[in-house]
Amino acid sequence: MDLLELADPSRIQIESYLASGTCYIAVSNMETIGVIVLHKINATTIEIKNIAIKESQQKKGYGKALLAYAEKISRDSGFKKLIIGTGNSSIGQLTLYQKVGFEIDRILKNFFVEKYPNPIFENEIQCKHMLILEKDLIK
Template sequence: MKDSRLHIAPTKDNSDIPFDLLELADPSRVRINEYLKTGTCYLAKVDSKVIGVLVLHPIDSTSLEIKNIAIDESEQGKGYGKELLGYSELVGRELGFEKLVIGTGNSSIGQLALYQKVGFEMSRIEKDFFINNYPEPIVENGIQCKHMIILEKVLRK
């Protein structure tokens, strides 16, 4: 990784959870609270300012899922998202996971491109995931978010 001012560390307790950032990637506070119960939340800071967030959750003994990843809108396009993805790989390898999994909406064009650029491969589609799990329609890039696209990356040691 390049020399960066980004510092990533797990949250100390649930009092410092940046819900504003988590909600950039997932508009459901209910769903966020559910995966925060069993996942680990990491804060990405530049100097002392929190500019990003990452939540990792073990699916099983071999797979680690990125449940949420977000960068403050004012800091996007600077490579921090790519650094957080790299960090999630490092954590996954250190914990002995074989695979990293991430899901995103069919309308999340930028995220789909980023994940594939860093080596994630499309695995499957969960049809109507966002229609069935979110009360309000989600629209990104002028496209209704209906389906969850699941991508995976093998973590080689």
């Protein structure tokens, strides 16, 4: 749960998507270093609901590897589109997702203001809006 909370401060939200999603764990040297949760939206679309890497293991390529793994298993399972959402203040994540081929699709205005009881700040910016990015899996 600690890893999941790195990416999402709401246990209520986490428990909600864990109940209907599939959680994959990244392990290195017998230590859990990362987590990713996938949730089927419909027959053609799957969403990454949470992705997190242990803070001491960040900036080592593990996040990129988890994204590649999610893309592979999603494609192998017959999905055509992979989506992920991130906050307007999540500058590093937004950069990473675009570097690996995700493109901004839409913005859910005030998502974090309406769905989370406490304000979230990251990079000295209030996280208010969710940016939805998508990646076409058909190649």
